[in-house]
Amino acid sequence: xxxxxxxxxxxxxxxxxxxxxxxxxxxxxxxxxxxxxxxxxxxxxxxxxxxxxxxxxxxxxxxxxxxxxxxxxxxxxxxxxxxxxxxxxxxxxxxxxxxxxxxxxxxxxxxxxxxx
Numbered sequence: 001x002x003x004x005x006x007x008x009x010x011x012x013x014x015x016x017x018x019x020x021x022x023x024x025x026x027x028x029x030x031x032x033x034x035x036x037x038x039x040x041x042x043x044x045x046x047x048x049x050x051x052x053x054x055x056x057x058x059x060x061x062x063x064x065x066x067x068x069x070x071x072x073x074x075x076x077x078x079x080x081x082x083x084x085x086x087x088x089x090x091x092x093x094x095x096x097x098x099x100x101x102x103x104x105x106x107x108x109x110x111x112x113x114x115x116x
Contacts (some may be wrong), residue, residue: 004107004108005076008114014074015096017046025096027075031110033099034084036073039089042096043069048084057085078106 015038030059035057038048053069064087073080076100082102084101089095103110 004109005078006109006111006114007103009110009112010094011098012099012100013096014076015046016072017083020049021046024039026094027096027098028094029098029102029108030111031102031103033097034101035085036099036102037066037085037089037097038071039086039088039092039095041090043071043084043086043090046071048086051086052083055085057087058103073102075102075106075108080105 007029009029011027011029015023015025015026023046035055048069048071051069054065054067057064057066066087068083068085069083069086073082080102082105
């Protein structure tokens with residue numbers, strides 16, 4: 001069996017943008033979320049894009065259509081490319097949410113007792 005990295009409910013990640021821009025962020029790890037999302041302001045700062053498509057997303061704040069970009073994130077030393085929905089997360093504690101689409105690619109396990 002392949003060795004899997006163990007993540008806590010929050011993890012420090014590095015989001016890679018265009019023109020060698022990068023941002024180190026505290027991310028919320030959410031195995032209940034099917035897709036990952038990043039704050040719109042951070043996406044603009046890192047020049048993420050282009051928008052590849054949009055997706056209807058159900059969240060605690062309701063249902064809405066969100067643009068999607070591809071981006072690369074480094075979690076626990078693993079580089080993972082995946083799709084992120086863009087949304088205003090400025091009112092939320094964590095500027096980036098890592099969902100199942102990234103967690104599956106990185107083959108991570110989640111331990112709620114682990115702290116960053």
